[in-house]
Amino acid sequence: MPDPETNPVVDSVPxxxxxxxxxxxxxxxxxxxxERIIWLLFVVILVCDLLGLFGRGxxxxxxxxxxxxxxxxxxxxxxRASTPSTLTLHFDPSSVQDRHIVVFVSNGLIKSxxxxxxxxxxxxxxxSEGGVTYTFDVRSAPTIVxxxxxxxxxxxxxxxxxxxxxxxxRRTVLVVP
Amino acid sequence: xAIFIIARAAFGYMFLVLMVRVVGRxxxxxxxxxxxxxxxxxxGLTLTGMVGSEGSxxxxxxxxxxxxxxxxxxxxxxxxFTTFAKxxxxxxxxxxxxxxxxxxxxxxxxxQDDDVMHVARQQGIKDLSGIKTAVLESFGExxxxxxxxxxxxxxxxxxxxx
Amino acid sequence: MGTILRAFGGYLILLIVVRVLKxxxxxxxxxxxxxxxxLMGGVIIPSTxxxxxxxxxxxxxxxxVGFMHRALSWAKSRSPKIGAVLDGVPLVIIKNGEWxxxxxxxxxxxxxxxxxxxxxxxxxxxxxxxxxxxERNGGISIFPKxx
Numbered sequence: 001m002p003d004p005e006t007n008p009v010v011d012s013v014p015x016x017x018x019x020x021x022x023x024x025x026x027x028x029x030x031x032x033x034x035e036r037i038i039w040l041l042f043v044v045i046l047v048c049d050l051l052g053l054f055g056r057g058x059x060x061x062x063x064x065x066x067x068x069x070x071x072x073x074x075x076x077x078x079x080r081a082s083t084p085s086t087l088t089l090h091f092d093p094s095s096v097q098d099r100h101i102v103v104f105v106s107n108g109l110i111k112s113x114x115x116x117x118x119x120x121x122x123x124x125x126x127x128s129e130g131g132v133t134y135t136f137d138v139r140s141a142p143t144i145v146x147x148x149x150x151x152x153x154x155x156x157x158x159x160x161x162x163x164x165x166x167x168x169x170r171r172t173v174l175v176v177p
Numbered sequence: 178x179a180i181f182i183i184a185r186a187a188f189g190y191m192f193l194v195l196m197v198r199v200v201g202r203x204x205x206x207x208x209x210x211x212x213x214x215x216x217x218x219x220x221g222l223t224l225t226g227m228v229g230s231e232g233s234x235x236x237x238x239x240x241x242x243x244x245x246x247x248x249x250x251x252x253x254x255x256x257x258f259t260t261f262a263k264x265x266x267x268x269x270x271x272x273x274x275x276x277x278x279x280x281x282x283x284x285x286x287x288x289q290d291d292d293v294m295h296v297a298r299q300q301g302i303k304d305l306s307g308i309k310t311a312v313l314e315s316f317g318e319x320x321x322x323x324x325x326x327x328x329x330x331x332x333x334x335x336x337x338x339x
Numbered sequence: 340m341g342t343i344l345r346a347f348g349g350y351l352i353l354l355i356v357v358r359v360l361k362x363x364x365x366x367x368x369x370x371x372x373x374x375x376x377x378l379m380g381g382v383i384i385p386s387t388x389x390x391x392x393x394x395x396x397x398x399x400x401x402x403x404v405g406f407m408h409r410a411l412s413w414a415k416s417r418s419p420k421i422g423a424v425l426d427g428v429p430l431v432i433i434k435n436g437e438w439x440x441x442x443x444x445x446x447x448x449x450x451x452x453x454x455x456x457x458x459x460x461x462x463x464x465x466x467x468x469x470x471x472x473x474e475r476n477g478g479i480s481i482f483p484k485x486x
Contacts, residue, residue: 021269021310021312022268022269023268023269023271023312024263025268025282027263027268028267028268028270031264031267032285039409042402042405043406045398045399046399046402049342049343049395049399050343052340054395055395056340056391056396057340080391080393080395080396081181082229082230082231082392083391083392083393084390153181154181176393176394177181177184177393177394177395185394188394189394192398193401196401196405199405199409200405200408201409201412209426209475209476210360210372210477211353211357211358213373214353214357214376214379214380215353215380215404215408216380217379217380218350218353218383218384218404219401220380221381222384222387222400223397223398225384225392226388226392226393226396226398227394227397228392229392229393229394230392283416284416287412287413287416289415289419289422291422291429295429295475295480298472298474298480298482299474299480301460303470303482
């Protein structure tokens with residue numbers, strides 16, 4: 001059996017009052033400065049979160065509508081992954097045609113942003129290229145439709161919503177982890 | 178997506194390491210009951226974010242392995258590089274020597290003289306004049322070298338606290 | 340947004356509950372106390388994060404709790420009064436060999452606990468104890484009588 005590897009004992013630990021302490025005040029001062037910066041950063045993060053820079057707050061709320069205000073969409077500019085949220089479609093009377101509202105929702109919203117439920121239930125949902133077309137029966141307008149979202153993966157996703165005979169609404173949503 | 182799960186686990190671990198390091202702990206031989214609760218609170222909150230809505234066994238095992246791997250890498254780096262060990266653990270700090278307080282250190286680490294006295298009492302030292310040197314060790318404990326030992330047996334190295 | 344406020348609230352609630360529960364004499368934690376502590380920490384977590392189980396939300400909650408702890412320990416180091424409120428004060432159980440009845444009753448101390456602490460520090464009989472002090476973390480420091 002070979003001898004175990006050995007090394008002579010060298011007293012290398014710095015001394016304070018003849019006691020081996022190994023204090024490194026110069027390093028510690030640097031660390032304290034770093035700590036202050038970190039806490040400052042933490043406060044900034046908390047303030048950003050309170051303002052809604054990471055979603056679910058004042059900053060992330062957004063609204064956009066078609067030029068003729070037939071359709072207005074309330075959505076979150078910034079979403080959080082695996083967190084439920086609601087996207088609301090406001091339909092003006094001018095978007096109702098023949099007692100129906102026909103609205104096209106792109107796959108960006110259905111798949112990427114994870115549309116879970118649409119309420120009220122549409123009378124007809126028809127698959128079309130790049131999305132789904134919903135048809136709602138309408139007695140009177142204005143009215144609203146809510147889409148529950150729950151994005152799975154972080155990333156930046158574009159979506160498109162369009163009612164029959166109107167300009168489309170195109171927006172991008174940033175999903176943070 | 179597997180990569181997102183692993184990234185979350187790694188982030189959770191690293192973030193907790195940083196958090197525990199900068200929050201600092203109250204010195205003393207043992208954690209107080211509240212500090213235990215705090216640890217579970219911090220750990221549990223991080224865990225909720227790590228797991229998210231994917232509570233499958235595969236997910237759990239992947240994340241456990243990720244965390245274990247992160248811990249292994251960190252331990253290795255700490256062993257290999259002195260600077261890294263200092264960053265992770267901090268260095269021991271002298272709180273009091275030659276009957277003078279290191280005011281700057283005390284202020285920065287939020288320690289009261291009461292805390293030092295508490296440890297002194299556990300070693301059977303009745304007042305502050307009995308302390309030669311008080312050191313805050315990097316693992317959060319305060320060790321005290323009584324002044325008596327030095328005078329009586331100069332040849333022996335001063336006994337450190339248990 | 341609500342998460343940060345709930346995290347602050349959760350921290351304070353836990354602090355008050357743990358502080359109000361009488362610290363058990365003798366610094367050893369029993370199995371039951373560990374379970375209890377785990378339960379308290381776990382129970383408050385779902386209500387803190389709510390339905391938002393994203394990394395962002397949980398990170399913010401952790402920062403809020405850490406921030407709170409740091410702020411309180413800063414306050415403690417500045418004002419001994421706040422320290423006394425949050426951590427309690429050391430109490431003298433035995434003074435010059437005499438039991439302090441008020442403290443013993445107030446802290447629900449048992450003679451056995453003090454005896455155990457005395458034994459742990461190498462004092463054979465409780466009559467040999469000069470001073471016994473109940474520390475803030477629940478431990479008991481013993482000073483034997485000088486021979």
